[in-house]
Amino acid sequence: MTLDLERIHGLCFDVDGTLSDTDDVYTLKFERFFRPFRPLLPGRDTHHAARRFVMWAEAPGNALIGLPDRLGFDDKLFALVEWINKHRNPPLHDYLLIEGVREMLAALQPHYPMTVVSARDDRSTRAFLDRFELTHFFQEIVTAITVEHTKPFPHPIRHAAEKMGLKPEECLMIGDTTIDIRAGRAAGTQTVGVLCGFGEEHELRRVGADIILKNTPDLTEILLSR
Numbered sequence: 001m002t003l004d005l006e007r008i009h010g011l012c013f014d015v016d017g018t019l020s021d022t023d024d025v026y027t028l029k030f031e032r033f034f035r036p037f038r039p040l041l042p043g044r045d046t047h048h049a050a051r052r053f054v055m056w057a058e059a060p061g062n063a064l065i066g067l068p069d070r071l072g073f074d075d076k077l078f079a080l081v082e083w084i085n086k087h088r089n090p091p092l093h094d095y096l097l098i099e100g101v102r103e104m105l106a107a108l109q110p111h112y113p114m115t116v117v118s119a120r121d122d123r124s125t126r127a128f129l130d131r132f133e134l135t136h137f138f139q140e141i142v143t144a145i146t147v148e149h150t151k152p153f154p155h156p157i158r159h160a161a162e163k164m165g166l167k168p169e170e171c172l173m174i175g176d177t178t179i180d181i182r183a184g185r186a187a188g189t190q191t192v193g194v195l196c197g198f199g200e201e202h203e204l205r206r207v208g209a210d211i212i213l214k215n216t217p218d219l220t221e222i223l224l225s226r
Contacts, residue, residue, distance in 0.1 A: 002210065003172070007170060009164075009171070010115070010161065011171065012117045012172065013175075016120060018176050019116075019134070021097065034050050037049075113165075114139065116142060116143075117156045117157055119179065120143060120144060121145070122141075122145055142157075153183065154183055156183070157171065161187070172189060172191070173187070176195070176196065181207045194215060195213070196214065
């Protein structure tokens, strides 16, 4: 698996599991539910069991992401999510930044226009970016309600490419799940799968990721090597 670096002129980043260490947040939340079953777990490792559960649950969750689009009520669903997040106190989401992400973005910004392409709601996406002062790195922030259909459809990536003044095939989609890779391939981009989030290597390979990296910041050396 390789990238055609000469074709890459813009970058599209997923958020959860790619920039944000969301899987670790969810793992900590679920770990307490596994504690009563600790004697039955391999190695009695509740953390590993919780993480495997979160990663397993992500697959059917991803399938459901496209369902509202197909049924034609995605705009209503995400409008409801926006309203709930706006009025809920404390916020629904906790945030952790993957180590090295800020340094990666700072290194890549002089060389590439960059966008966020996320299937999460607009408010929490921007809250994460603002909390870690990452917003200024991106020319456009595409979320679940920005365009007609969200990932795994190609629409959000096409929109991001247009905002960067590029064709989709000139972009690179970076994400941690099969949804990200499928969306990138549907839009005609090259794709990078990262293993610091929810996805597993065999899943990302199966849907055709061009390369797979252990961590998102590993991308810096690759892109700046040309």
